[in-house]
Amino acid sequence: MRVICIGAGNVATRLSLEMQRVGFEVLQIYSQTESSASALAAQLGCDWTVSMDQVRDDADLYIFSVKDQVLPALVSQLKPNEGLWVHTAGSMSMELFKGHARRYGVFYPLQTFSKGREVSFREIPFFIEAACPEDAQWLLQVASRLSSHARLLSSEQRKHLHLAAVFACNFTNHIYVLASKLLEEQGIPGNLLLPLIDETAAKIHKLSPLEAQTGPAVRYDENVINKHLAMLTDPTMKELYRLMSQSIHKEAMK
Amino acid sequence: MRVICIGAGNVATRLSLEMQRVGFEVLQIYSQTESSASALAAQLGCDWTVSMDQVRDDADLYIFSVKDQVLPALVSQLKPNEGLWVHTAGSMSMELFKGHARRYGVFYPLQTFSKGREVSFREIPFFIEAACPEDAQWLLQVASRLSSHARLLSSEQRKHLHLAAVFACNFTNHIYVLASKLLEEQGIPGNLLLPLIDETAAKIHKLSPLEAQTGPAVRYDENVINKHLAMLTDPTMKELYRLMSQSIHKEAMK
Numbered sequence: 001m002r003v004i005c006i007g008a009g010n011v012a013t014r015l016s017l018e019m020q021r022v023g024f025e026v027l028q029i030y031s032q033t034e035s036s037a038s039a040l041a042a043q044l045g046c047d048w049t050v051s052m053d054q055v056r057d058d059a060d061l062y063i064f065s066v067k068d069q070v071l072p073a074l075v076s077q078l079k080p081n082e083g084l085w086v087h088t089a090g091s092m093s094m095e096l097f098k099g100h101a102r103r104y105g106v107f108y109p110l111q112t113f114s115k116g117r118e119v120s121f122r123e124i125p126f127f128i129e130a131a132c133p134e135d136a137q138w139l140l141q142v143a144s145r146l147s148s149h150a151r152l153l154s155s156e157q158r159k160h161l162h163l164a165a166v167f168a169c170n171f172t173n174h175i176y177v178l179a180s181k182l183l184e185e186q187g188i189p190g191n192l193l194l195p196l197i198d199e200t201a202a203k204i205h206k207l208s209p210l211e212a213q214t215g216p217a218v219r220y221d222e223n224v225i226n227k228h229l230a231m232l233t234d235p236t237m238k239e240l241y242r243l244m245s246q247s248i249h250k251e252a253m254k
Numbered sequence: 255m256r257v258i259c260i261g262a263g264n265v266a267t268r269l270s271l272e273m274q275r276v277g278f279e280v281l282q283i284y285s286q287t288e289s290s291a292s293a294l295a296a297q298l299g300c301d302w303t304v305s306m307d308q309v310r311d312d313a314d315l316y317i318f319s320v321k322d323q324v325l326p327a328l329v330s331q332l333k334p335n336e337g338l339w340v341h342t343a344g345s346m347s348m349e350l351f352k353g354h355a356r357r358y359g360v361f362y363p364l365q366t367f368s369k370g371r372e373v374s375f376r377e378i379p380f381f382i383e384a385a386c387p388e389d390a391q392w393l394l395q396v397a398s399r400l401s402s403h404a405r406l407l408s409s410e411q412r413k414h415l416h417l418a419a420v421f422a423c424n425f426t427n428h429i430y431v432l433a434s435k436l437l438e439e440q441g442i443p444g445n446l447l448l449p450l451i452d453e454t455a456a457k458i459h460k461l462s463p464l465e466a467q468t469g470p471a472v473r474y475d476e477n478v479i480n481k482h483l484a485m486l487t488d489p490t491m492k493e494l495y496r497l498m499s500q501s502i503h504k505e506a507m508k
Binding site for chain 1: 322345364365366368371373374377378379403407411413414415417418419420421422423424425426427428429430431432433434436437439440442444446447448449450451452453454455457458459460461462463464466467468469470471472475478481482485486490491493494495497498500501502504505
């Protein structure tokens, strides 16, 4: 099974390295940035190019892992071939391949990736979609060589999944940013929050997040809430505190 | 070193068990709830009571681990003695002991505890305060038998720390609640988010939270943001999405 990656960013890097590790043959890397293409190709020991014209036509699977904004343009630049074309984007429809690829689908891993950080693929949920059922089955088989959690999902449902991921990853990380800031304003290193942050994530492996919820907002303790609001000088953080507390209380009352 | 715990909740349970494990002698547990007092005392193999009159006067350390609302009343019910009285509350001043205890202080662990969940104490930061310097030093020594991270902190600073903990723990957990809800509305099990949640927490052991920030809000991608806002039907979640995105963008621009 021969694979070409269009893209050499965080997802493309981790995914291509893992696919090679489990036995797929990565033929070639395309990136518009020469340094990214050559760096990833060097790790894989494969060919690379910065020109879509030079992308080989003899792969079985073409994985587009690029920014949403450039994805349609790159798809339109690849010459039609017999391979299956997929993208790894949470919010982009499968139909963007229509009129460009003969066979196409989606191969979406629900995880945050960094080029320099290894991550265990076995637990990552993969969400699969394809224009024809045979390709969907084939993609499920490909995903199941990487992960124990591969399943079919429509483009419409995938958009909701991506929205949930924005909450679970991007918003959670931003909360970490704000919490660290509050500590550092007191001259306390932000990383002293790490054990609390780790345990907060670990807890919901045993309890549902709703069961794990604690703090002044659950019982809407206005005494503590008002003291906290008075301590927050940044208007955005104040508003965020107010809204989060209301939302926590609302969920607790359901 | 003999210890009495006033309280048998989450903090009191984990803290008293760990103190006994590292060699302190837990003499007695007080709780207003008989079942809680007796259950924790059974685990410790010690005495228990539901009456503040019956609390022994021969301990070296009295640890008040109770809800903020009942803390002052319980402190006023304990007869003065020669022991050092401390509480474990983030937002309560040390001065609430004044006029009740001869020696007093604060012993605040920055962690979320559950009765039924063991947690490694070595990494938990302990924040110490005492009315006199000798007791502060003694409490630092006590804390350093439990953890590698014990330091002095004023009541005023501790309040800011507690506010940061509300963000890092309570607000983060609430984001997990909302993200799971978005998945479950699509018929997808919420626990498929766990690898993403774990990796989001793990990442900031290597990068600062600000460096780790990703997602549409960093570049304020209005196309994706508006699509996401349109998908959110709950007005509180919509407002939270808007505010979080603004706040992420604001921090990224600094």
